[in-house]
Structure formats: C-alpha cells, structure tokens
Amino acid sequence: MIKRLIVRMHAVSMVFFVSGSFILGSFLHGPLEVWTGITVSPEFSGGKVLYRFRDAYGDDTGEGSYVYPEHPLFETAGVLDLLYYTVYEPQLYPPWQSIQPYWQLGITLAHLKEYPGTAAGFRGPVIRIYLDVSGPKTGSLEMVGTGVQANPSAPWDWMVQIDESQDTARLVLPSGEYRIPMIVIPEQRTIYVRIPLDLSGTEQILAGAVINHYVMTGVYDPFAPESFQPAARFPSFSRGGGAESRDSSRVWDIMLPSGDYCQREILSSKHRIIPPIQTVMPNRSEIGVGSLEFTNFSMDQIEHGLETLATAAKQELNVLVPKNLHDSELSDLDTAIHLFHLGEYEQARNLFTEMYTNSENIGETAVAGGFLGCLLAVDGGRSSSPFTAMQLVRQGMEKLNEAIEMVDDELHQQELLILLTARAGVAESVPESVFGLRSRAAQDYKRAADLVGPDNPRERAVMLVRSAIAWEEAGIYDKADLMFMIASVYRETSAAVAYELAKRGY
C-alpha cells in the first residue's frame, strides 16, 4: 500500500514537473554554461588561433597623407584600416562536411559594413595577402598593382585577394589560380579565407614551415586588372586623394612587423620594399603549447622584456597595498574600502552596512551602498550554485547603479570615481558570455580616467589600460586600440601599464 502510494506520488509530481522543468531549465542555461565550462569545438570556426598580429588603428593613410574617396562606401572611417591579422592552425581533418583540409586566415578591419546586395557581402576595400612559403630561393618580388615590392629575402609564392567581386576569394599558386571559400562576419568586422591544403604545393605550410606574410589593403577598382586603384592628388567621388604623384603606392594600410618600421616611410620611399611578418608552423603535437597571440614581438623580446616588466608590475602592486591598516590614518570609509580590497569581506561588510544605515552624508552612503553591491557580487562568485551566483551579481550591479546615480553630479566627483571603478571591477570580473558587461566596465574605466585627469598620470594610465583590456575582452578592438594608444603616452608612469602595453606590442 505504502509502496503503491509512493510510486503514485512520484508519478504525479513528475507530471507537475512538466511545466516547472521548462521554466526552471530556461533559467539554468546561463549558469550551466559557466559551471560546466563547456565550449564549442574551435574547429568549426577554423581551428585554434596560432598567431594574431596587430596593426595600429587609424593608419589607413598610405604614405601618411591619403584620404578616402568621396563615395558613400567610404564615408565611415576604417574600411581600409587593418587591425588584426590572424593565422589559424591548419585543419587537416575539418568537421562538418568541409570538403578538404584547409588553412584559415582572418583579417579584421576597423570598420566592416554588410552590403547584402553584393556578392561578398562587403564593399570598398581590396585586401591582398602574399605568402612566402618556400624560402628565398623561389617566388616573386613583384606585387602587381600595389606599387610595393616584396622583400628579396622573402619572395612570395602564394597570393590571396579578397574583394567584392565574388563571394569567394582568389588564390594564386605557382600551379594555377583558384577560387577559395571566404566568410564575412560583419559583427566581428572580420573576413576569413580558407586555403585548401589539397592543392598542389600547399602541403608546404605544414609542420615546421617558416612562412612570411605580407598583408595590405587598397581601394578596389573593379575595372582594372590590378584591382588596386591609384590615389590621386585630390579626392574625388570614386578616387582617393593625398598622393604625391601618379607613381605613389596604391596601398592604404599594411601590416608591419614590430621594430623600427614606419609605414609612412616605407610606402613613400623610392623602392618601397616591404618587410614581411613571420610565423613558424608548429607540429601538430606542439599546437596549443606554441600558440601565442599578439606576436608582433620576437620570442626573445617577449621572453626577456616581458619577464622583467612582469616582475616590476608585481612589485608595484605590492607597494600599492597598505600592509597594516592600523598604521595608516584612514577614515572609516577608506578602511572599509581597503579591507574590501584585501579580501576581508566580512569586516568590510560590517563597516559598510553601518555607514549605509547611519551616515547622513550622501557621498558616504552612496559609496557604502555601492560596495555592499560589490560584496553581493563577491558572494555570487563564491556561491556554488550558478543560479544564485547570477542573481547575486545582478542584485550587486543594481545596487552599484543606484549608488552611482546618487553621486553623479559636480559635488561628488571623488565618490563617483570610487564607485565607477568599483562597478567596472565587478563588470570585468564576471563571465562575459553570461552577463555581457565588459563594455560597461570599459566605459566606466574610461570615465574614471577622465575624472582622474592628467594631474595623476599613473592612475589615469591604469584606468585607460583597464578600459582597453575590457574593450578587448568585449571584442571591440578599435576602441581597445585607441585606449592602449592613449595609455602608451603614460607608459613610463607604471610598470604594470608598461607590461600590459608591451604584451600587446605597443
């Protein structure tokens, strides 16, 4: 009888579980992703990233004086501005019915708008990638139509051209010409090409190969066989301007290796011999270990320079944290904030709660309220339940938003600064895929940097770098680049700032 009752109750509760499970499940998807750490295999998006090269933002001016054509396609700055060049792991056994093994390369521009009517989905630029895969003995130096020449130590063997004429890219190999797959993702401002690795000669890029890459952009000319339109002295509807003569280079932006290379000088020189950027293909067993992003630096520079900077940055951090709170003449609010930064959360919580309840000072109440929000987010981070964690982080952010609203005026600039950095701290600590708060963090740090002003360059530089890193994590690279460039002015003020900049090749 009891067994029968239990089984029946179980079955009935299961039926009520039908509606409940669906509702509960929809709340759990985000936390489950965080908790399990599951990701989609990178093979679908072209494989693991082996190298990512960065080019400066805003240098799409060719010899330094080029301006875009007046055609509406070029009204937004950045359509010819190379930002990143990404080299992927070759896909020897690609999934999802990809016909052949391939090697993916990605080009990120500062601006890429989708034009649905065009074959390739985008319009305006022509992009060429020249690859030297066979060393100095074979290959060509001539880069037809561009007005530049390959380095004699690295003549090119393969060429990939991306333009709007077709929804595939053009691949030129010693064995012939082919059309190859091209993927345009406007949201990422990136164009990907996939070089098939079953064509004659393409096996050269495998294990251990040293490959020299030349990457450049120009204005696409659909009527000229060279595809690169020359710049005129003055811009017109269909032609860019700013060129010194008819023989000026037709390249608007070019990827250069780190070192004493200057795009303006190279492109305006008489010979215009361009230096390549270099990669070494790791063995498949090394892939993952040898992978490195932002490799404008040589390995030596990275190993020695960065190590020194990293040590200096750590020392700088140690100096910044007060060791003994009792020795400092700190107010209750400062003590509570320091306790929070030292990880003494319970003590900090008690002090903040007392201030939040009793203080009549709006600034103090707001800061205390804001930090109670931070503590909620910390609780979320320590919670074993992803669902609770998400709730607590959201509540924490709400409290911080309220606190910032309270002090967002001329009278409470110091409190506003504290709260903006606190909110940014929370926004940069939580998983981006669940909360999507990195842009919020970047904006808060930028605003905090503006509040700090140039009188305190070290603090300003730190805020700018943190803003840049947050933009980078949000995938908004042009804004990240801009922040890094502004921060690089203050490089000397902080080892931590110098370290972050050096890591990225600034």
Place this chain on the structure above:
Amino acid sequence: MKRKGILDKGAGGVSWPSSVFLSAAMALHLFFFNTPGAADFGQQDMKILAQGAAWAYNLFVLIIFTAMMRTGNTALYRRILFVAIALLFFPTFIAHLVEYRGQMTVTAEDVFQNNVPFCHIVLPMTAVPLALTRTLIFPASISQGYASFFSMLTIWLAATLILGRGWCSWVCFYGGWDDGFSRLKKKAVLKLLDDNERLRYTSFAVLIFTVLASLPVMSAVYCEWMCPFKMVTEYAEVTGFQSTLAFLLTAFLFFALTLLLPALTRKRTQCGCFCPFGAFQSLAGKLSPFRINIDHTRCVQCMKCVRICPTLSLSSEVIRSKRSLPLVSCTLCGECITGCPKQAIDYALICHSSIGRHQDNQKSRRFGRFMDELTHPRTLVQFAGTAFGFIISSGFAVGTIYRFFHLVLHGTFFIEGGF
C-alpha cells in the same frame, strides 16, 4: 447503431468530473505557455490573426486531449497530435531560417558562428567527446539564443525523467512523419519487418556506429551524413562532391525510411529501426516511472498487439512467454492499449500493475474513484505527453498557422523580421 462522438465515454475513458478537471488543468498549462497576445507580432494589422493562431492551436490541443481522456483512445488522438506537431513544426522552422539566414541550408557562416540549431538526435554522438574534451562537437550555441545546447539538454532531461522513450511518440517533432505515413494504408503491403523482428535492434547498431565514428573525427557523423530529417529542417549547403553525396544520402533516407517504408509496412521504420536517438532513449528511458504492462490473466494471445505495434516492441515470443513488459524499444504510443480486444494492456507504474482502471465499481466512493482516475498511469502519461508535446511545438505551430494567414493576406509565407 449510433456512432460514438469524440466526447462520449469509451472503454478506458474517464468520467465527466475527471475530464473537466483534467481539461481545466491542461487549459491552464496551454494558456500559460502560449498566451495569445503575449508575443510581439510586428505588423499591427496581423495582430488579431496572430492571436487567433495562438487560440486555434491551444483549442486544437485541448480538444484532442479532452477527447483522448474521455474516449480512452490514446492511440488515435495521440497520433493526430503527433502528426500535427510534425507538420506544423517544419514550415516555421524553415521559414525562420530563410528569414534570418536568407536560405534553408547551413552556410559556412552559420557553422563558423555556431549558429546551427542543436537537435536532440545529436545528443548521444556529442556525449563522449564532451566528457573527454569539454568541447561540443556540433556548431551550436552553448546557452544563448534559439535551440542552444543547454536548452535542448534540459528539455530532453526533463522529458526523459517523465516519459522515457515516450519522447519518441509524444514529444519528438520529427516522429509524426513516419507515424503518419505508417497509417496511410489499412493493411501492410510489405511484411518485411514482421518476418525480421531482429531489425528492431538495427537502431542500436546505428547508435553504436555513430557514437564510435564520431569519436575519431570529433564530428557528429549521423547529423552530417545520415539524418533523414535534414530534408525538413536544414542541410549543408551543396558546394561539392562531399556535400552533394550527403544531400543525396539524406534525401534517399528520408524518402525510404519516413515515407515509403512506413506506408508499405505500417511500421515506424525510421523511429523503430534506424534512429540512434531512439536507441539511446530506450536506455535512458529506464529513468521514467511509466511502462506498458500486459495482464496475462486477460490476454488470449490473439497477437493483435504484435501486429499493430509500430516499433516492433512486441513479439509473439513476449506474449507466449507471458512477460508483462514489452521490449526495450517501446515508445508508450498506446497502439497496443487501444487495439487490445480484451483490454489486457495498459500503462503502468514501475513495479506496479495497473490494469483495471475505470471499472465501474458502484461500491467505491465517488471521490475515491475521481482520485483514482486522476492518478492513474494512463491519465498521467496522457497528460504529461500532451503537455510536453505542446511545449515543444507551440511556438512553431502557432508560427505556421499565422504564416498561412500571412500567405493568404499578403501573398508570402515569409515575414519580414521573423515571427
């Protein structure tokens, strides 16, 4: 003789108070999950029709459910609902892809951006690589947006805990194809499956093969090469020899396994003999508390149930050896329950026989009988199955009804900005 109406009480049907109570509960469920007017319908002039579509689908499901409860004819009304789910699912699924992607086929961009909707059938193939590498070998979103990995996983888990392999006859938005086609002819033209009962285990072989084959290539082999339902959802863009071959293979399998063979054999050939998810679900289905139970004290061994079972889950050996449970591939479709002339078969709870619901025992108290009807395994399966089928299908079904209105009034099935 007066023909019975759809609300007349049949053998195994519930009394009026119970059917009113259960229908009210189902109505609450339907209107909670599919509230007419809750969605943003875009074009103002179509708003009323969009609400009408939601009302129409809710009422359709409610009528089917009430008729199922009242008449006790689980097989017929389940099948009507199940076929409706399959037929209403695919037009909106495909239209949605065309509206957002520009085409039905999976493009390189979709794969690159992990925008391919995740499907329950691919679950077994992704499980082992997921456990080994913590990566999903399918280009779907993990938790964001539409048909993500976790959304399908949680739906599957909940449905499995409740219905087990009943998923394949109540919830699956593909199963209605071969279920519907298996009922086109009154008699089987081809008795191939009746004479080769071991074919019921083919799906287990397909499961083992696809799971093992997916491991070395780290790709969902069944989904890429063998799934017939790509014809009514999406298939890879045909760009060369390999994708053409995959397209032809899946088209052939769709035609053969879900249309032709079911029509000729009156069996669900795709779901019963080929689908690896079905085999997987047979094993996972052990978690469900519901089973089919055969009362051998009533059974006269006429073998009608063996002949009508669409998934080959009953065999003459099972009946002769007086086993109380059908074979592992049973999908709780209810065909044997409705078809048994002696009412010897019914839904039951695990470890418990339940034959004998709805015997009019005049001595029992009215409330006791009411409670008995509400908690009877058959009622619970009917309720849970209908409710889950509705949850899975409502968005697509309403979308399809609305799109037909749109087609009539605006001349196009597609809606700018999607539905």
